[in-house]
Amino acid sequence: MKNIAIIGAGMSGITAARTLIKAGHQVTVFEKSLATSGRMATRSTLLGNFDHGTQYFTVRDPRFALAIKSVPGTQELIKPWSVTSVRVLDAQGSVLEAARPPREPHFVAKPGMSSLVEHWSSPIKSKHLLLDALVNSIQVDPKNKNRWLIKTSSKNGALKNHPGFDHVIMAIPAPQIVELLMNSAPKIQDSGFIKPLKDVEIGPCWTLMIAFPQASQPGLAHLGPQWNAAKSTHHRIAWLSRESSKPARGTIERWTIQANTTWSSEHLNDDPSRITAKLLKGFSELTGIYAEPGRTELHRWLYAKTLKPLGQPYLWDAQLGVGTCGDWHIGHRVEDAFVSGLSLALAI
Numbered sequence: 001m002k003n004i005a006i007i008g009a010g011m012s013g014i015t016a017a018r019t020l021i022k023a024g025h026q027v028t029v030f031e032k033s034l035a036t037s038g039r040m041a042t043r044s045t046l047l048g049n050f051d052h053g054t055q056y057f058t059v060r061d062p063r064f065a066l067a068i069k070s071v072p073g074t075q076e077l078i079k080p081w082s083v084t085s086v087r088v089l090d091a092q093g094s095v096l097e098a099a100r101p102p103r104e105p106h107f108v109a110k111p112g113m114s115s116l117v118e119h120w121s122s123p124i125k126s127k128h129l130l131l132d133a134l135v136n137s138i139q140v141d142p143k144n145k146n147r148w149l150i151k152t153s154s155k156n157g158a159l160k161n162h163p164g165f166d167h168v169i170m171a172i173p174a175p176q177i178v179e180l181l182m183n184s185a186p187k188i189q190d191s192g193f194i195k196p197l198k199d200v201e202i203g204p205c206w207t208l209m210i211a212f213p214q215a216s217q218p219g220l221a222h223l224g225p226q227w228n229a230a231k232s233t234h235h236r237i238a239w240l241s242r243e244s245s246k247p248a249r250g251t252i253e254r255w256t257i258q259a260n261t262t263w264s265s266e267h268l269n270d271d272p273s274r275i276t277a278k279l280l281k282g283f284s285e286l287t288g289i290y291a292e293p294g295r296t297e298l299h300r301w302l303y304a305k306t307l308k309p310l311g312q313p314y315l316w317d318a319q320l321g322v323g324t325c326g327d328w329h330i331g332h333r334v335e336d337a338f339v340s341g342l343s344l345a346l347a348i
């Protein structure tokens with residue numbers, strides 16, 4: 001039995017944790033946020049929820065399908081979203097490609113996208129999960145040179161040392177691993193671990209969430225177009241979806257608008273009010289909805305979508321007892337994160 005630290009409670013970290021616990025190991029997951037799920041995120045507002053990270057996921061790998069089928073309660077949580085008609089729009093909102101027959105089902109979790117990882121982490125929550133625990137560095141344990149000590153801080157500034165780990169898994173985006181390792185033991189820095197991570201590219205994404213409470217008035221089913229989700233070639237916007245069309249989401253008309261990687265990169269440090277105005281303008285151009293939203297929220301994802309993956313499902317240095325997992329090893333999808341976390345745990 002090994003004592004294993006996992007940094008990050010997204011899909012990959014929680015998948016690795018569940019697998020290693022099942023194999024009899026002692027596991028502690030460190031998560032900087034106050035909740036699990038990472039980029040499979042759900043924002044709760046008074047006007048309803050928004051999935052401002054992952055929009056939907058697909059199930060192609062038989063191991064992911066098996067996990068969904070066999071983890072009790074998961075099938076009830078997962079619903080196909082009838083986004084069967086993801087339109088492709090041109091810059092003015094005209095439909096270039098209509099209602100393609102779906103190649104595969106698009107799934108969402110209910111009541112929000114974060115519910116899947118929340119559900120999978122619930123059995124390990126009390127004994128194995130530390131929330132509000134930002135890992136700042138990984139050091140050699142002074143009491144045992146073959147073990148690792150994890151240093152964390154919480155939002156109230158409290159610092160804590162967690163000694164005695166045989167292994168450490170970093171289940172966070174590659175650039176954040178590089179940053180973490182720069183503050184960590186020279187033993188890891190000198191191991192050549194960092195070099196391949198520097199080649200990985202992950203692009204940002206500005207995401208706007210808007211709600212139109214006026215559209216839930218009697219007789220007004222929704223505003224604007226008949227479709228519920230679209231990819232777009234607009235110079236700012238890559239994706240729009242009507243949140244209120246997803247199962248179990250509430251009726252107030254809500255949209256999530258995601259900027260494309262190029263525009264997000266070019267405007268990464270712009271004033272949020274300017275970003276909101278620009279994305280709203282693009283939204284109106286694409287949907288024909290010019291009504292004033294009752295609520296707007298903006299989120300900046302610094303590391304949203306893998307542009308250049310590592311090309312292998314995980315990294316594992318058995319001598320150091322240090323490994324990495326996460327979607328960016330092999331792709332940019334939820335399923336890639338699952339496969340990566342599972343593959344690393346099985347290798348260990």
Ligand SMILES: Cc1cc2nc3c(=O)[nH]c(=O)nc-3n(C[C@H](O)[C@H](O)[C@H](O)COP(=O)(O)OP(=O)(O)OC[C@H]3O[C@@H](n4cnc5c(N)ncnc54)[C@H](O)[C@@H]3O)c2cc1C
Binds near residue numbers: 058
């Ligand atoms: C805008 C957007 C849209 C997307 N759309 C889709 C989609 O439609 N379909 C799809 O399949 N995928 C989509 N994805 C990708 C999908 O969300 C990811 O593939 C998946 O969630 C990645 O999981 P992960 O475990 O690898 O990483 P993450 O979910 O990023 O998990 C990492 C976790 O580590 C935590 N963390 C980071 N640093 C530290 C630290 N130092 N200490 C402690 N904790 C730390 C973070 O808070 C986070 O919880 C989208 C992502 C974004 C951002």
